Amino acid sequence: MGHIRTRRVAAGPRAQRRRRSAAPRRAATLLLCLAGFLASGFVAGFIGFALSLERAEPILTVQADGVVVLTGGSDRIHEAAELLARGQARRLLITGVNKSTRGPEIAKLLPVSRQLFDCCIDLGYEALDTAGNAAETREWAKARGIGGSLIVVTSNYHMPRALVELSAALPGVELYPFPVVSEHMQVADWLDDASVARLIGGEYVKYLFALARTRLFPGASYAGHSTRTGAMAEVDAPSW
Known part of the structure; x- marks a missing residue:
């Protein structure tokens, strides 16, 4: 063939x-x-x-070592102070305080006695963003011996990013979120209100960046946000 x-x-x-x-x-x-x-x-x-995002503020009954509130609205600080006044934590940190704002000005706005304010509230002046808030909280927790649990107070739309940053900065610390709901910003209106949609959209993008950064570079996430000596002030500091 x-x-x-x-x-x-x-x-x-x-x-x-x-x-x-x-x-x-x-x-x-x-x-x-x-x-x-x-x-x-x-x-x-x-x-x-x-x-x-939470539509209503939770009823929080836990007992924690401390409370941290990230500045950005008077409602947040008021709620955090009430948690302290109810005995749900032994100390409160207000992080990201404007450098021109002093303790007596804040004390007048809070629903706590001046005695409680003087003994148990600390002001952090160095944080400029959420990562800075987390670094400031880490330094405060070390200084105050807070290593078990922490109540986190911030706005409902800001809470996811705050928890990402604080979880990375304080590994091993149990975080209890207390999302503050403002009557001026109803997150449920995001489909109908363009300004709310823009706010939540911007926060979502920041959340994704924070999530990626803390996962990819966990050790270096807060290298540039350490609190400088003297940045943390007790409310009874003589400089007042």
Whole structure:
């Protein structure tokens, strides 16, 4: 039986050009599919983030070593002071205080006695952002021997990012969130109110960045946010 011989025919210039032009199209299609997948994931994550935000303040009955409140609204500080006054913690840190604001000004606004204010409230003046709040809280916890549990007070829309930062800065410390709900910012209106949607959207992006940073660089997350000597002031400090 004779052997059938086949002969490869070299592709012509037109076929070669088609193959060369097809490769970029495939790459572009893959990139578009990947971008669509990432965009869908981002939108789905945003919706989940918005729906997860607390609509009402919780009834917190836990006993903790301390309370930390991240400044940004008078409601937050008021709620944190009430937790301290009820005996649910032994000390309170107000982190991120404006450098021009002194203790007596804050004391007038809080529902606590001056005696409790003087003995059990500390002011942190160095934090400029949420990562700074976490670093300031870490230094305060070390100085005050708070290593077991901490109540965290901040706005409901800010709470997810605050917990990410504080969990990274204080590994092993149990955190109890107390999200403050403002009557001026109803997160449930995010579908109908563009300003609320923008606020939550911006917070969601910051949350994702904080989550990525603390997961990828856990040891270096707060290297540039250490509290300087004298930045933490007790309320009865002589400088008042």
